[in-house]
Amino acid sequence: MIAIEKSHIFIFMCGQLRKTYRDQVHMEKSKTRSGVRKGAWTYEEDKLLKSCIRKYGEGKWHLAPQRAGLNRCRKSCRLRWLNYLNPTINKESFSEDEVDMMLRLHKLLGNRWSLIAGRLPGRTSNYVKNYWHTHLRKKVISKKLEENKEKEKLKETVKPHEIIKPKPRTFSANSPWLNRKYINFVTPIVAVSTKDGTVAKDSDIENTMIPINGDVDSAAQPYTGNSTTMWWENLLNVSNDKIGLCSLLQEEDSKYVNFLSEVPNVNDCNWKSKIYEFESILDILN
DNA sequence: AAGCTTCGCAACCGCTCTACA
DNA sequence: CTGTAGAGCGGTTGCGAAGCT
Secondary structure, three states, rough: HHHHHHHHHHHHHHHHHHHHHHHHHHHHHHHHOOEEEEEOOHHHHHHHHHHHHHHHHOOOOOOHHHHHOOOOOHHHHHHHHHHOOOOOOOOOOOOOHHHHHHHHHHHHOOOOOOHEEEOOOOOOOOHHHHHHHHHHHHHHHHHHHHHHHHHHHHHOOOOOOOOOOOOOOOOOOOOOOOOOOHHOOOOOOOOOOOOOEEEEOHHHHHHHHOOOOOOOOOOOOOOOOOOOOHHHHHHHHHHHHHOOOOOOOHOOOHHHHHHHOOOOOOOOHHHHHHHHOHHHHHHHOO
């Protein structure tokens, strides 16, 4: 019996010695080169800091260690008070409303923890930050991944709108209508539309011709439909593969070349009244 | 029961901002 | 304008507890 008791005492003593040694190591480790204590705060230290702040108030943290009689740096004192000792801190777990608010604020503000905490009464930036990293970050990341997957699925099933824009036409210098006397009055206007979509009268577009000093690369596309046709119907009649191609005129050559060759003079040409304003079309298509 | 891993949280570190001489 | 010190913020680390094998 006596032997057993002795062994128990020995084990107990060993345990105590180990504990004391560990504490001493911890205390040594927790000191910086300047001798200021680091690491976990003890109950006594908390008590000293609390009474100091009760006496002198918050702020002037550089004086806090001296006033409280603590061997801590001012930063450590400030942090301990703001994140733990301050009686206004709400140490209960986050409610659903608070979590919801946090998620919304984080979406809005990013990692601005102090601003987020400012909107959550009783919560500290450190607490908010820790909660985010341990509970919400994974959720948000997985949610984003799911959203990206859904987006990719949608991309596969839904084709984007194909926007077909008419392109300016280029006539060669040999074009019959460019070689006539109105060579200096090639217009970028290919059509004129009115607000109700019907074709404008001659007088409406009389002043829209722009002198370009013989620049033959300007765009123009004559309109050959009758005046009661809606301006856009002619565009729709052109097959998709031909829209925007400069070769359109060549492919439909007989129709258009004949038409152009019939125009004797820009001032009295008939088609001028039936052309559409190019920019107006672009505006509407955009 | 022991060892290992994960989790939560307090605390530290480094940086920036601001006030002041 | 510049340098310095104090204050504050966000990222990161380290430790203890809890959970798992």
